Amino acid sequence: MATIGERVVSLRKRSGMSQAELAAISGVSASLIRKLEQGSRSDVRLETARKIAAALRVPTTAIFTDHATDEADAETIDRWQAVRRALHGLGDQPEEAPTVDGLRAALDASMPLWKDDRYAELATTVPKLLTDADMLAAADRSTRFLRVRVLHLTGWLLTQTRQFEAAELALRRGIDEADDRLEAAAIVSTRCWLLLRQGRLDEARQLAMAWADDVEPRISRATPRELSAWGWLLLRSSAASVRDNRPGEAEDAIRLARTAAVAISRDISPDDDFLRTFGPITVAMKRAENAMVEDRPDLVLRMSQAIPADDLLPTSNNRNRHLLDVADAHRRTRQYGEAFEVLRRIRQDSPEWIVTQGYAKDILKGVIAGRRTLTGDMRDLADFVRLDY
Structure with a gap:
């Protein structure tokens, strides 16, 4: 059975793209694509796979060889x-x-x-x-x-x-x-x-x-x-x-x-x-x-303006998941302070929940990468969610 990297190679070649072109169109780093194709990385997050698949104009499932096995630690x-x-x-x-x-x-x-x-x-x-x-x-x-x-x-x-x-x-x-x-x-x-x-x-x-x-x-x-x-x-x-x-x-x-x-x-x-x-x-x-x-x-930030941000939202789980999307939208538009404030709010309301969220850690990594220096609160949150730098 073909690995994820082998499928990416095959689909990329059939599309006529180079690694650099696939990276540019998908927004995924060329180094990650290269590691996947060379077999030095055998796993990839669902969102990353979706971006690669979208660039190649195939369903995401064309890249996955099996379902994810990212179980708990x-x-x-x-x-x-x-x-x-x-x-x-x-x-x-x-x-x-x-x-x-x-x-x-x-x-x-x-x-x-x-x-x-x-x-x-x-x-x-x-x-x-x-x-x-x-x-x-x-x-x-x-x-x-x-x-x-x-x-x-x-x-x-x-x-x-x-x-x-x-x-x-x-x-x-x-x-x-x-x-x-x-x-x-x-x-x-x-x-x-x-x-x-x-x-x-x-x-x-x-x-x-x-x-x-x-x-x-x-x-x-x-x-x-x-x-x-x-x-x-x-x-x-x-x-x-x-x-x-x-x-x-x-x-x-x-x-x-x-x-x-x-x-x-x-x-x-x-x-x-x-x-x-x-x-x-x-x-x-x-x-x-x-x-x-x-x-x-x-679009996410515009849509969020019409969604109540208080405890009347449906459930803590769905509310927090939505807030992660808002935080990520701020991060992707380089509003790092706003992104961090949303993460900080989630930690305050649901400390045990945020620790389990790989999505939250990815957002915080992006915030850290986008800033020249970190505040004490940012360093504290990174330690709290056990962020691997």
Whole structure:
């Protein structure tokens, strides 16, 4: 099987480009392209691959030979070991048998931890939730809906912390056990996000569109649950398409998502489930994200002016992801101070989240490279996110 570098060489030669021309058109450094082609670099970030593919006028998936394997580091894997053990049914058994009311109460009490990305506390809470949910479902199948909910949350968390294999297990189990079609669709949406993070763009796009076609509602009669499920699947399809250099498909999907958002009229969380929060602001943020993928920072900054920048935004995760796009747009337009201020705000609001974000580190590297001297706050943030200079 051809390596990434071999595919780049082949596609570049077929296009009639030199390495220097490919670098100039794609915006990727000639040294990186040379290292890829020579085999001294065997990996590349999804965004870099997209730029090279766009310059060569091929789908991004024409460059990838397999999905990304950028899993969590050893420290992160160790932190979440108890969660993975519980997911495999190896968690510590409680002294007293769990009850439905008890698990409901524990799950409700844990919600602030999920919403605010409080990973240290979740690392001790989630194993207990998984074990209790398993015990209840084994004794009474009618309680499986609680296990489905816990599995969805766990899969989302593991995806966020780049533990992709375990996340796949949790999400597949949740989809298989879900009795409610819209509940299953919400979990599928999260699985599409997992596929996106792995670089499995074509799989994500096809899975999202297949389910979107299946759950498409009649807009005039649709409930918020139906609109959220359909809308999120369309957003995942759009995200996969734009990264795979399919701009027409990306725009079609996000236009339909906007139709669903307008029908809802405001961002809401069906069934009080923050993972399903959907509405006009969510779609606006994803439009900005697509523009950033297409390397249109000026457009991102204009679009961000119409997006509220306070805690009324849909979820901390989506809000922070949008703010990273804003920070990167500032960086790419050489507004380094503004870019840093956005990163500093994210650290203040979500310190555990920003440490896990390779995107945030890349932006900060760009800020540092663009400045002659660094402030003490900049050096402090670089140390905090463990930036490798």
